[in-house]
Amino acid sequence: MKYQEMQKSELSTILIKEKERYENFKSLGLNLDMSRGKPCKEQLDLSMGLLDEINSVMELGKIDPRNYGGVDGLFEAKKLFGELMGVSPEEIIVGDNSSLNLMYDSIMRYYCFGVLGSSPWSEIHNRKWICVVPGYDRHFAVTEEFGFESVTVNMLEDGPDMDKIEELVADESVKGIWCVPKYSNPEGKTFSDEVVKRFARLKPAAKDFRIFWDNAYGVHDIAENGDVLLNLVTEAKNAGNPNIVLMFGSTSKISFAGAGISYLCASKENIDDIKKRMSIQTIGPNKINQLAHVRYFKSVDNILLHMKKHAQILRPKFYTVLSILKEELQDLGICDWHNPKGGYFVSVDVLPGTAKRTVELAKGVGVIFTPAGSTYPKKQDPFDSNLRIAPSLPPVKELETAMRVFACATKIAAIEKLLAE
């Protein structure tokens, strides 16, 4: 029965019970952090063989990877990870471990120098950026840092609200959009073919409009039959719109979160433009690490096999989160969520107006969740409803406790609100 349909006296009885439970949690002296999508130790252990490769013979063709050169990465890395991302070696730049850094630098370059000859974005007053919500806080922070006004567009079941986006891009001061198209952060939804095709056909008023397509979870299935995403670089090319997209990815959640490699994929024209600027910025990425990745993974098939091992580790964790949500919170009318088939997060919408209180209550017993609001620009969720759960890092045992705390906190916060109305 939904909380909303209960008598206040019934709710008060439940509140007393949940508060007893809460005091119990408090007495346990918990110290659990559920806030960031960090891989767990077992996942990091999967790639230790990569480090063996670093120490094998270092000569590869004519390039000594220990020396200077190759601003856009080792050719072999461009080939393998280009194949993984569905682009040719001339449509990819392979960088160091942070794809966020590649995205930031791409915004920075366009901000300082413009896009393929256009005016620098710094000169556009009232510059705007489309942010799909709920979304990834670090994306929003980058465009906020560069003075973009965030215009929000809701995520629907099959991707963002494309009607709204097509309307917004008629404004020339709208310069781009952040997307996590597969296993979106935080909801774990994947954009449908139709949505990708509409992105490919997008005709923004601004010629320098760019889709920042962060395919962070492109091979990160958890379910046996994962989602399938169309390749926007290819679709955009086919739609005669080749320059509209920059696609990003990394091995942060394939090999090592803190020592992987990252890549930027785009049309040759975009890549050449970016490479020209990069040759002023840097002497190039760590090629030994790129070589080790190439030697260790060898082929796209091996990468996909490797990802199945990650899935085996993550599956019981996601199961724990989703089954406790179902057991404790289904049908109460105070909570909603999507069952993702991959990615790193479970997104939960609690009763509007109670997300902050829920996180605060959990913190009160030593369980840290991502701060309420983080999935919105400026960390302001207008509904105070969306919360992001990151199941990857904690062991299943801790995850169980954390989710019991989450359920208890969600209920207390909801009842407090309903009783006060």
Add this chain to the structure above:
Amino acid sequence: MKYQEMQKSELSTILIKEKERYENFKSLGLNLDMSRGKPCKEQLDLSMGLLDEINSVMELGKIDPRNYGGVDGLFEAKKLFGELMGVSPEEIIVGDNSSLNLMYDSIMRYYCFGVLGSSPWSEIHNRKWICVVPGYDRHFAVTEEFGFESVTVNMLEDGPDMDKIEELVADESVKGIWCVPKYSNPEGKTFSDEVVKRFARLKPAAKDFRIFWDNAYGVHDIAENGDVLLNLVTEAKNAGNPNIVLMFGSTSKISFAGAGISYLCASKENIDDIKKRMSIQTIGPNKINQLAHVRYFKSVDNILLHMKKHAQILRPKFYTVLSILKEELQDLGICDWHNPKGGYFVSVDVLPGTAKRTVELAKGVGVIFTPAGSTYPKKQDPFDSNLRIAPSLPPVKELETAMRVFACATKIAAIEKLLAE
């Protein structure tokens, strides 16, 4: 006897001889590149033990270096390389392999966001930057990229012309200066204590003026008794001017040019400001590589010992360059150079108006030198005189041939010029 004092007929005779020699070189079908200061294979081999360290146990204190976190680098790396650079762990940020990237990003941040609350440099019309000449082309390219007008100051025997610098900084639109204070690129000169102290006491009109102090060759002695450089971060602090300097360094020429680590040292106030911006830009550097560097080098003493091995490899190469210069070009009045005690380059001033022709002649027989003009902003040497020789990469045997070609080309170019006058 100086060429300038010879009869034209004598010069013509020498020219005929040198041209015969030139044709001989041509017949050898040479293919030598002397243009970039890349370490040679033997130098890179010195650090292969570093790669063993990568594969040892990865846990270090509470941080798993394989995972996310630590935007400013691993604490242990900040400690060791801070000690090497003469700063505390809170005065250093340790990044990935390219210190050029740290410098570029520092300019970029001040350009986009300003310095400790000042107006962004992008908003300063007619912004200017002091470039010590001859200097490092990649430095000049960065400030040129961001629209700074380069104001040149000559390098004297004990450092740049400080009188001129003190005069220039009275202009508020002058925002900074590039320096390579030890074994300067290209001349291999080291700034005297007095010059460093004058930098420390500098009182620019612009509060957001910054000295970009690229201590790239801080431990790169070649001679037994190398030069000694005062620490500008310390001197500036003592002079009550702590925020004026950003000091840079890297292991590019200690461990691997393409896979080392780099560092930015500055006052805590500067570092905190930069870290705040960096936390938006990146999830942090490759900590496994930083850990490997810490484990392999262990102490500053070990780094200095390691550098002695580099010196052993480089000494015969520099000796070859300098002895051939002396043997062939001394006392002809057409060539001047400085004997460096360390660093990566030998800088040669040929007869004004002949540098381009000298490089062209060498190229004609298959020997590539750094393009004439590279040591000046916009690659324009007003005297067409300065040339940079990079002895590190080629084997001694090739270096000998390349330097004979250089001497021959220098003479031909000089005589051609003198005969035409």
